Amino acid sequence: MADHIFTAPGEPDRGYTIIEVIVSIGIFTLFIAMMLTTIVAISQSSTRTQLVGESTNGAITVFGALDRQVRYSDAINYPGPLLPGKQYVEFRTPAESTATRVTTCTQWMFDPAEKSLSSRTWPDVAGSTETPWVIRLSNVIDDQTTGSSYPFTLVPVGLSGSSMQKLVVALHAGNQALDQGAQFTSSFVARNSSTKSPSNADVDANLVSDTPVCVRTGSRS
Template identity: 50%
Template sequence: MDERRKRADARRDDAGFTLIELLVSMAVFTVFIAILLTTIVALSRSATRTQLVGESTNSTLVVFGNMDRQVRYADSINYPGAGTSGTRYVEFRIPAPSSASGATTCIQWRFDVINQELDSRQWSDGSPTNATAWSTKLENVINDGVATHPFQLIPANISDSPRQQLVLTIDAGNSALDSGASASTTFFARNSSIKSTSNDPLTPVCTFSGYRP
C-alpha cells in the first residue's frame, strides 16, 4: 500500500503545468509586454516631440532676427501676394544710405507652399539679373490656408500707424506629432511713411518681369 502511494505521489509531482495554467501565464506575460512597449513608445514620442519643439523654436527665432534687421531699414514694403505657382511673396526696399552695400537693395521673401520652406534673396534695385540664389531660412513651415500667409502688410496711415508694418506669422514643426513653434511678430519699417511708393497697392517697388513666379 505504501509503495502504491509513493508511486502515485511521484506521478503527481511529475505532472507539470496544466493547459489552463499555461494559458493564464501566457496571458499575464502578454499584458506585461504590451504595457512595457506602450511605455517605451510614449517616452520615445515625448523625447522626439521635445526635440522638434526646441529645434523649431530656435530656427524661428533666427528667422525673426534676420527679418528684423532687414525690415527696420526699409523705406517701402510691398503688399504680400501669391505667384502663379501658389508660392507667397513679399518684397521690401532698403535705401542706399541704410544698405550695407551702399546701393539701394531689394529683398524678397517667399513661402514655398509645396516644399514648406521660407526662403529669401536680394538684388540691387534696377538690376534684377544680379539677384542672388534663394537661401532657405526655415523648413517644415506649416500652411494655415490664408492667402498671403505668413506675410501681412499694415500700411502707413495718418491716424495710428505713420510707418509701414510687416507682420510675420510662423507655424513650424511636425503637425502630425503636434510639435513645433508658433509665433507672430510685427516689424516696423523706420524709413517708410504714408508717402512710401508701395503704400499704394498699385505701385509696388522692386518689380521686374516674373519676379513672383
C-alpha cells in the same frame, strides 16, 4: 550531499496545468503590452519635444534676420500673389542704410509645396542680378486660407494709428503629419517708411500696392 526531491509511489509528477500556463502567458503578454505602450509614449514625447525645439530655434533665426533687414527699409509691398501657390513679399532698403551704399531689394518667399521659407536680394538698379534663393526655414506648415497671404501681412501707414509700415510674419513650423510643431508671430517696423512710401497706397483696397517697389518681370514666379 545534494538534496533530492522524491515522489511518493503512486503520486503524479509535479508540473503546471494547462490553465496555469495560459494564465502565465496572459500575464506576460499584458506586461509586454504595457511596456511597449510606455516605450511608444516616451518616444512620441521625445519626438514632440525635439520638433518644438527645432521649430523654435529656426523661427528665432528667421525673425532675427527679418528684424535686421526690415527695420531699415523705406517701403514694403503688399504680399502676394493670393492662393494658390507661393507667397512673396518685397521691401526696399535705401542706399544710406546699406553697407554697399546701393539701394537694395529684399524678397522673401513661402513655398507651400516645398514647405520652405526662403529669401534673396538684388541691387535696385537696372540690369542687376538676384542672389540665389537661400532657404531660411524648412518644415513650414501651410496654414493658408482662401484670401489670406500667410505667412506675410502688411500693416500700412495709417492703419491702427501706425506712422510706419509694419510687416507681420506668422509661422507654423514642425511636422504637419504628426500635427506637432510650434506657432510664432512677430511684427517688424520699417523705420524709414512713412505715408510717402510708394508701396503704402492701395486706393482700390485690393491688397496690392498701387505703386510697388522692387518688382521686376518674373520676380514672383
